[in-house]
Amino acid sequence: MKSDGQDMPTLSLKKHGTGIALEYGKVKLALDTGVQGATTLLSHSHTDHIGRLNRADQVIGTKGTFDTYSARGGKLPANRIVVEYQQVTFLNGADITAINAGHVLGSTMFLIEFEDGLRALFTGDFNVVDSIVHERARPVKADVLITEATYGSPSWIFPSRVETHENILKAAANSLAEGVNPLFNAYSLRKAQEVIALLQGRGISVVSGNRSIDQVCKVYNRHGFDLKQVPVTSKDLAHLIERGCAIVTSSPRHTEQHIRRMLGKMESRTIMDRMKSYFLSGWTLGKFRQRGFPLSAHSDYLGLLEFAKGVDPKVVYCFTENAREFSGHLATAGLNAVPLE
């Protein structure tokens, strides 16, 4: 992008590993990836955002991001700068502000303000809807918006969070009333914690079906949450299943292995056969329809669109799948948009 002034440098954005390499004059930044000689801005710790970090000169992220990264087996970068929301970090040639992204614990959008005044906002993954675990992301004005476009098609419009929550609770209660254990299949970072908080809020006991959920829950609790799931390896497992509990897992295969180890082959088969499982994902809508509920950590199509309008940028760069399609919709809405491919 050419900025307004004649002598302003060109902004270069290139897909690189799990993220984007950014150059503007003397400033070199890596967004959710590691590039030699560059500072990485790490939006959150999902695996599709943390590639090549060992190559980074230094990594900027929140404590929540580094804690969840480490809890999920990541080796923390030696040179890291821990930031809080609204804190400004002064780099050579750019001021970086961390802003809540509402996606997972610690998730961050970065506002990059260059010396000549150009403002670029990198969203990482973000969610514009409040939930019981995280506050929503809010747009800030910027000249350049670099946005995810995961659900950037009109076929992805989610029902309200409240409706989705109620439907999950209804399914859990109905299953338990029939003497069946409901099993919710959710990513171990964020959605597992959201459904655990939801279920325990209604007095439903929750067994976590695999270790990575427990590891992340521990981090959430260190950050002020009060999640009370019981690990599948607990000696109370048989009693909990018998009495009626929900199971939350990010790996049904591991859950089954744990139950077999704890209760024996026959008993575990009976329990697994009796379970009713539900996926918790935006992808349960539309062509990927599976039994489950569209509980998503991302913004839906309308959320992405409204957010982009709120930033009011001169140009939008879209990454992730659906980047091309979403760029087309942004153009229709009057925004100058380009997919990063």
Ligand SMILES: [Zn+2]
């Ligand atoms: Zn993510």
